[in-house]
Every structure is written in structure tokens, then in C-alpha cells.
Amino acid sequence: MSPLLSLYLGFSRVSGPLWRWSRRRRVARGKEVAERLPEKFGTYATPRPEGTVLWFHALSVGESLALVPLIERALDDLPDAHVVLTTSTATSATALAAARLPERAIHVLSPVDTVAATRAFLDHWRPDVAAFAELDFWPRLMVETKARGIPMILVNSRMPDGSFARRKRIAGPMRDVLRLFDRLLVQDEASVGRFAALGADPDRIEVAGALKAAARPLPADEGELAQLASAFGDRPRWLGAATHGTEHAAMIEAHGTVTKDEPRALLVLAPRHLRDADEAETLARTRFNVARRSRGEAIGAETQVYLADTIGEMGLWYRLCPVSFVGHSLLPDLEGKNPYEAAALGSAILHGPHMSYFAESYEALTAEGAAACVTDEDDLAKAVLRLQDEATRAGMSEGARRVIAARGAVLDRTWAAIRLLLS
Known part of the structure; x- marks a missing residue:
């Protein structure tokens, strides 16, 4: 046994009070x-x-x-x-x-x-x-x-x-x-x-x-899904999924470009960490009308960014948004997030160039035309606009189904x- 592991195991014999203190702080x-x-x-x-x-x-x-x-x-x-x-x-x-x-x-x-x-x-x-x-x-x-x-x-x-x-x-x-x-x-x-x-x-x-390639689709409350679908209507929309705080400026900039061509477009922004939600809201409000889910704010015709800052509801957003940018991937030092949650629910997948944690998964999806890489906010906006076309998305969704079936x-x-x- 290595000396470092022996030292750790010795510490684990006496660390109970420290663990109790740290857990109380977390509570x-x-x-x-x-x-x-x-x-x-x-x-x-x-x-x-x-x-x-x-x-x-x-x-x-x-x-x-x-x-x-x-x-x-x-x-x-x-x-x-x-x-x-x-x-x-x-x-x-x-x-x-x-x-x-x-x-x-x-x-x-x-x-x-x-x-x-x-x-x-x-x-x-x-x-x-x-x-x-x-x-x-x-x-x-x-x-x-x-x-x-x-x-x-x-x-x-x-x-x-x-x-x-x-x-x-x-x-x-x-x-x-x-x-x-x-x-x-x-x-x-x-x-x-x-x-x-x-x-x-x-x-x-x-x-x-x-295993994530074989995971069942994320759940969604049927009542909430119907209510949100009614609120979203037929507006063009896209999802920023599992985004990192450092990516939110690019999300907002890309949405600005999207709304020039599609003034009614809606961005659903679902940060990976809820602690990033306040900063994301502040950033988005500099340019857009924002509604925030954790506060129960309604989605109106004037809402341009919907901040989906809740836990366990990603199944809603992938179902409601035909295009998803899967985050933690746009900037260096980020390593990607699971693309199969979007793929399983038929949302066309966009991602940045930095996804080493899921490189093999993205390679398989890309080979079947089921995912596309974007390098910056301009590239992202162009891809979001292109994928508002249902026929273009259909090919990506079919490719995703082939990958999931094979795996x-x-x-x-x-x-x-x-x-x-x-x-």
C-alpha cells in the first residue's frame, strides 16, 4: 500500500468530527x-x-x-x-x-x-x-x-x-x-x-x-410540458443546456444575432450550476426581457430569454426546444457534457470544440450527422438559425437514433x- 493511501486511511479513523462540522455547514x-x-x-x-x-x-x-x-x-x-x-x-x-x-x-x-x-x-x-x-x-x-x-x-x-x-x-x-x-x-x-x-x-x-447512450429519455411532467408548450407557442426557440458561467456572454451575444433574423425567437438558458443563474440573469437583462423559472415568472410574448434555473427539469427543455447547444464546451478548460440526453429527445445537437470528457460520444454522433461543432457566438447563431428548418433538423435526429440504437x-x-x- 502506498504511503499516501496509508496516511489517508489513518486520517479517516479520526476525521469524524471534521466531517460532521463540514456537513452542518453545508446544511x-x-x-x-x-x-x-x-x-x-x-x-x-x-x-x-x-x-x-x-x-x-x-x-x-x-x-x-x-x-x-x-x-x-x-x-x-x-x-x-x-x-x-x-x-x-x-x-x-x-x-x-x-x-x-x-x-x-x-x-x-x-x-x-x-x-x-x-x-x-x-x-x-x-x-x-x-x-x-x-x-x-x-x-x-x-x-x-x-x-x-x-x-x-x-x-x-x-x-x-x-x-x-x-x-x-x-x-x-x-x-x-x-x-x-x-x-x-x-x-x-x-x-x-x-x-x-x-x-x-x-x-x-x-x-x-x-451507459448514457442507453439511458432512457429524461422524464418530464406532462402538465408542465403542456403549459409551457402553450406559453412558447410557435416561436423559434433554442436551448443553452448545461452551460458554464463563462459561456453565458456568448449565449447572449448569439441570441442577439438570432433575434435580428427571428425577432420572436426565445432562448431557454439552463445553466449547469444554479449558482451561475444570478449572473446569467444580470447579463441577459442588459439586452433582453427575461423571465426566471425559479421565481415562477410567466412567459409572455415579450419574453426573449427564459432562465430555466431549476433541478430535474431538463426533460422539459429538450422536449420543448428543437435545437440545443450542449454547454461546457465552447471555451478552453471546459470538457463537455453528455449529448445523449438531447439526442434521446430529438433535439438537434450543437456543441463547442472543447468536449474531451465526451469526445468519443461526439465523434460517433458527428459521424452520423447528428451533431455539429460551433466555435464562437457568430458560428452558434448561424447554426441556430439554420436549424430552425425542420427538414434540416430531421436528418440530425435520424442520425442520433442510429447511434443510440447501435449503442x-x-x-x-x-x-x-x-x-x-x-x-
Whole structure:
């Protein structure tokens, strides 16, 4: 075991008071749900179900929603089993409630990384297998899981350039953690070599593809959808989805160009982080009439920008907007966001040139004519205007359907690998 990991594990034996202090601060700042805080320290209102329990872990909203079809598949295949899904954030709890997990799936917040909390979690749920999504590694939790002989599998993971460079700086602990896994299912060939370089056993690594390509369409409340569709009417519209705060100036500038050709056009702006909403509103109001969803402001004929600053409603915006710019991709140092949420709901996909986290996904979509890259606000405005034509969008939507259909096998491969560990 590396000295750095040994030091961390020693710290995890005495860090309980620090974790409790930090969680209370987060509750005060609205970043934790007070009534669910006991879950983070190993206290649960729900007893462990009888029989097989499968444990899936994901960091937050996007990662956990990508696991939902896999959880459904597991429960269909094992009618007497239950699933415990752990996530780390309060926002994921809100999103999963909207997504409506299957009846035999239980969502709890993941334990803080102390000896007491992780052992309390494992004592209570006694999982038969543990599937960790992507790269959310908590060493104490993983070491304790392995010590109990629970089979461990990494699913839906990738190692883009930036993440690889950062993790090489902690090569010792990364090697120790990666060697705990019985199987590692990665999204692309590039990740195979990078995981191996960080110390994973090459014989345990397999390319399975991206689960997000097989994810079910994001949900949407039918009543809200009908009400918003009526308010939007037949206006030309486009979506800025999962945008970063540094991209909002370009969004507003592009919309200014769009409205010169289409004066009735509406921009729905859905920032990735709600903390960016105030600044986005201030910026948009310098040029446009703005309505904000979190304040319940109505959309009128005069509304030019609708700030969609809520959690768990992206299914509405992708359904209502025929064109989506998928953000976190326009400027350097950004690394892209999942394009399949838009693709699954038929919204034509635009993106910037910086999307290394999802490079393989965008390459597949681009090859089928299902996504287009824009480089700046002028390029973005031209693409938005071009894609207001329904026939032009239709070709992109058909290409997206081909990609999603071709990648549906990722669900079969991932579940087969997990099922094997239960044998």
C-alpha cells in the first residue's frame, strides 16, 4: 500500500468530527438536506430487504440517471433482488425522485469516508456486489468493501486527458484503489491504456461503451410540458443546456444575432450550476426581457430569454426546444457534457470544440450527422438559425437514433459483467 493511501486511511479513523462540522455547514448553506444527513453517517430509516442486494454508486445527477436503465435491467432479471443506489449530492436526490426509481430500488446518500460511517453502511445493507460508476472513488469505503469480500466492479468509466494528468499526480493511491476492482468496464479504447498506466490490471479492463447512450429519455411532467408548450407557442426557440458561467456572454451575444433574423425567437438558458443563474440573469437583462423559472415568472410574448434555473427539469427543455447547444464546451478548460440526453429527445445537437470528457460520444454522433461543432457566438447563431428548418433538423435526429440504437448493447454487456460476479 502506498504511503499516501496509508496516511489517508489513518486520517479517516479520526476525521469524524471534521466531517460532521463540514456537513452542518453545508446544511446551513442549502447544499445538504438536513433530514437526510443521518444517512451520511450510517443511520437509515429503511431496513435491509431480504435476499440479494445489489449496490450501485454514482456521484451526482448525470451519473446516477445513467444507471437507472441498468438498475431496471437488474431488477427485471432478478425478481427477488433489491438495489441500493448511493449518491453524494442533495441535487441527485431531487433528480432521482423525479425520475421515479423502480419499486425495489432504494436511494440513500453515500456515507462520509470515515471508518465508523462506512462500516455502519456495510453492516446495514450487506451488499452482494458493488458497482461504482465513473470515477467517484472514496478510499476508505472501497477498502472496507474489499475487506468484506464483496465483488467490486467499475462501470461506465472513462479517463480523458485532463483526468489522467491529474490522477498521475497521486499514482500510488490510484494504483492501490484500481487494484481493488474485480472488473473495470470503460467507455472507450483510449481509457484502457490510461487505466492500465495508473496501475489497473489490464486483464480486468474491458471496453463496454457509455451507459448514457442507453439511458432512457429524461422524464418530464406532462402538465408542465403542456403549459409551457402553450406559453412558447410557435416561436423559434433554442436551448443553452448545461452551460458554464463563462459561456453565458456568448449565449447572449448569439441570441442577439438570432433575434435580428427571428425577432420572436426565445432562448431557454439552463445553466449547469444554479449558482451561475444570478449572473446569467444580470447579463441577459442588459439586452433582453427575461423571465426566471425559479421565481415562477410567466412567459409572455415579450419574453426573449427564459432562465430555466431549476433541478430535474431538463426533460422539459429538450422536449420543448428543437435545437440545443450542449454547454461546457465552447471555451478552453471546459470538457463537455453528455449529448445523449438531447439526442434521446430529438433535439438537434450543437456543441463547442472543447468536449474531451465526451469526445468519443461526439465523434460517433458527428459521424452520423447528428451533431455539429460551433466555435464562437457568430458560428452558434448561424447554426441556430439554420436549424430552425425542420427538414434540416430531421436528418440530425435520424442520425442520433442510429447511434443510440447501435449503442444499446452497452446495457447488455454491463449487466452481464455484474451478473457474473454474483455467480
